[in-house]
Amino acid sequence: xxxxxxxEEALALLKKYNKEPFHLLHAFTVEGVMRWFAAEMGxxxxxxxxxxxxxxxxxxxxxxxxxxxxxAPELLAEIHAGEDLTHSICxxxxxxxxxxxxxxxxEKILFAADELTGLIGAAVRMRPSKSxxxxxxxxxxxxxxxxxxxxxxxxxxxxxxxxxLGWELEELFAKTIEAMKSCEADIARQMEE
Numbered sequence: 464x465x466x467x468x469x470x471e472e473a474l475a476l477l478k479k480y481n482k483e484p485f486h487l488l489h490a491f492t493v494e495g496v497m498r499w500f501a502a503e504m505g506x507x508x509x510x511x512x513x514x515x516x517x518x519x520x521x522x523x524x525x526x527x528x529x530x531x532x533x534x535a536p537e538l539l540a541e542i543h544a545g546e547d548l549t550h551s552i553c554x555x556x557x558x559x560x561x562x563x564x565x566x567x568x569x570e571k572i573l574f575a576a577d578e579l580t581g582l583i584g585a586a587v588r589m590r591p592s593k594s595x596x597x598x599x600x601x602x603x604x605x606x607x608x609x610x611x612x613x614x615x616x617x618x619x620x621x622x623x624x625x626x627x628l629g630w631e632l633e634e635l636f637a638k639t640i641e642a643m644k645s646c647e648a649d650i651a652r653q654m655e656e
Contacts, residue, residue: 472542481525491653492580494518495646500572513569516551532556575624579639585613595643600636
């Protein structure tokens with residue numbers, strides 16, 4: 464997997480098409496989560512690639528929500544993103560808004576973690592600490608079971624992602640919480656810039 468795109472180019476593209484703080488927060492979160500997973504899963508040499516896919520995965524969503532993952536290749540061409548990065552980014556919409564299937568482990572993790580970071584983020588906002596640092600898997604499991612909580616976060620997609628990876632839900636929850644802990648402070652800093 465090649466990474467000819469720099470983070471500076473990726474960030475400029477992201478900010479060109481995304482102005483909402485919530486969307487930027489989500490992009491930074493998935494970027495940090497993917498960087499953690501790369502190291503955790505033995506792909507440390509690909510960490511920058513995984514992180515870029517996370518940062519740019521929703522590049523087209525704010526401006527083109529009805530063309531999500533279909534408009535992305537056109538936008539990614541602006542920074543000369545390679546076919547591999549474009550495929551990785553689009554694959555997180557597999558069966559939801561496109562037919563680009565996740566193949567590489569990174570793509571499967573992006574598919575699974577994208578939706579889950581939203582659920583974890585909603586759970587964190589309800590906590591007195593407003594931090595993921597004290598979030599337990601057991602608390603997240605309760606929120607996951609409550610279909611009214613963060614109703615926009617598809618439990619089916621999260622289950623499908625865990626299944627793609629061959630993981631139990633609890634393993635996906637625990638790893639994604641740890642991944643979010645690893646980047647919480649950095650994300651807060653980026654949001655202030």
